[in-house]
Structure formats: C-alpha cells, structure tokens
Amino acid sequence: RQKLEEQFLKGTPLATLMGFSEFYHNRYFVDGHVLIPRPETEYMVDLLVNEFKGKAQRILDVGTGSGVILLSLLNAGVGKNGVGVDISDEALRVAKINTQRLRLKHKATLIKSDRLTQVEGLFDLIVSNPPYIKASSHRNLVHNSVDKHEPHTALYLPDDYYVLWFEDFFQEVRSHLSGTFMMEGHELELDEQALM
Numbered sequence: 526r527q528k529l530e531e532q533f534l535k536g537t538p539l540a541t542l543m544g545f546s547e548f549y550h551n552r553y554f555v556d557g558h559v560l561i562p563r564p565e566t567e568y569m570v571d572l573l574v575n576e577f578k579g580k581a582q583r584i585l586d587v588g589t590g591s592g593v594i595l596l597s598l599l600n601a602g603v604g605k606n607g608v609g610v611d612i613s614d615e616a617l618r619v620a621k622i623n624t625q626r627l628r629l630k631h632k633a634t635l636i637k638s639d640r641l642t643q644v645e646g647l648f649d650l651i652v653s654n655p656p657y658i659k660a661s662s663h664r665n666l667v668h669n670s671v672d673k674h675e676p677h678t679a680l681y682l683p684d685d686y687y688v689l690w691f692e693d694f695f696q697e698v699r700s701h702l703s704g705t706f707m708m709e710g711h712e713l714e715l716d717e718q719a720l721m
Contacts, residue, residue: 549597554622558615559591566654569709570594573652574601581649581704583607587640587694588655592620592633595652599632604650610638641697649704655694 546555548562549570555561574597581604586595589609599607611617617635624633636643698706 546591546593548593549601551597551600551627553591553593553596554619554626555591556615556619558613559619560654562591562593566594566709569652569654569707570597570601573598573650573707574603577604577650577705578602583646583648584650584652585641585644585648585701586610587651587653587698587708588612589620589635590616590654592623592635594654595620595633596623596627596629598650598652599629600627604632606632606634608634608636608644608648610636610641610644612637612639640694641701644697644701646701647703648701651698651702651704651706653694653698653706653708655708655710 545552546562547553549567553562570593577598579602584595584598584604584607586592586598586607586609589595589611590613592609595607595609598604609617609620611620614637617637620635624630624635638644
C-alpha cells in the first residue's frame with residue numbers, strides 16, 4: 526500500500542496502479558503499454574452508439590490499444606463483429622484480456638498491423654484514436670504524467686512526418702470504408718486534417 530501511494534505521488538496514473546479503468550459501463554484492464562481511456566473517447570463512443578446501434582454490421586478500430594472503443598461498441602450493439610488493429614504486441618495482449626473478460630471473443634478479432642496494412646475488406650464503421658500529438662511542437666502541451674507513463678507510440682508522431690502520416694492513413698481508410706469514419710484528433714490540427 527505504501528509503495529502504491531509513493532508511485533501515485535510520483536505521478537503514476539491511478540488506473541495504471543490499480544490495473545483497471547472504468548469506461549462506458551465496463552471495467553477494462555490497463556497497464557503502462559496502453560493509453561488510459563479519456564472522457565472525450567467515451568463521448569465519441571456514446572455518439573457512435575446513439576447513431577449506429579443496430580445499423581452497422583462490421584466495424585474497425587485502428588490503434589485499438591486496450592480495446593475500449595471496439596469492445597464498447599460491440600457490447601452496446603454497434604456491429605455484429607469487429608476488428609481491432611494495433612502495431613504494439615503489448616497493446617494487443619491487453620486488448621485480448623479485455624476481449625476475454627467481456628466475453629466478446631466471438632465478435633472481436635485482433636490483428637497486429639501498422640495502420641491498415643494487414644486489414645482486408647470493407648467496414649461500415651471505422652473508428653480511431655490515433656497518435657495525433659506532434660512530438661516536438663506540441664509536447665509541452667502534454668501533462669508530464671501522461672508523457673512519462675503512457676506509451677509514446679500511441680501519443681506522438683514526428684513533426685516532419687505528421688502530415689504525410691495522416692495523408693497515408695486517410696487514404697488507407699478510404700480504401701476500406703463503406704460507411705462512416707470517425708477519429709479523435711488534436712484541436713490545433715483539425716482544420717488542416719479536414720482538408721486532406
């Protein structure tokens with residue numbers, strides 16, 4: 526107990542210390558290899574549930590991390606099945622644990638993939654919480670605890686690769702989309718991304 530208190534006082538997020546985070550009516554396993562789910566992500570899931578419950582057949586979550594977006598949508602009746610992709614083996618391990626805990630193995634498939642390179646077929650709904658913080662120019666806007674304790678591959682993109690990364694990403698999304706795409710983004714970059 527004292528060790529946990531010391532780690533918390535040093536800035537380790539409570540969810541990481543406890544090994545779980547509450548998100549959209551369920552408890553999810555989290556560790557230092559995945560982002561801790563944020564309220565704005567929960568808001569996005571709620572929008573998607575209200576709009577697409579019972580309407581989407583197949584959904585894709587790009588950069589699934591702990592799986593909270595994909596699994597929350599499937600659990601709420603959005604999509605008969607879904608695919609979650611991530612470049613991180615450790616993140617996919619966490620997502621697999623959450624898939625088993627929520628008894629969604631029959632609906633959710635997890636794939637190691639850099640963006641959509643290993644993805645096949647079309648999806649009615651594609652969602653993503655990609656890395657959207659510029660590693661140099663926006664890093665000072667990130668809370669020290671987040672920078673220190675959450676995975677940088679899920680947070681940051683190099684400044685000089687940022688625009689190209691999203692251009693490639695959006696092109697990949699277009700080639701697999703038969704319906705709606707929604708993603709989280711940085712408020713300072715949304716105008717530019719909307720033009721891509």
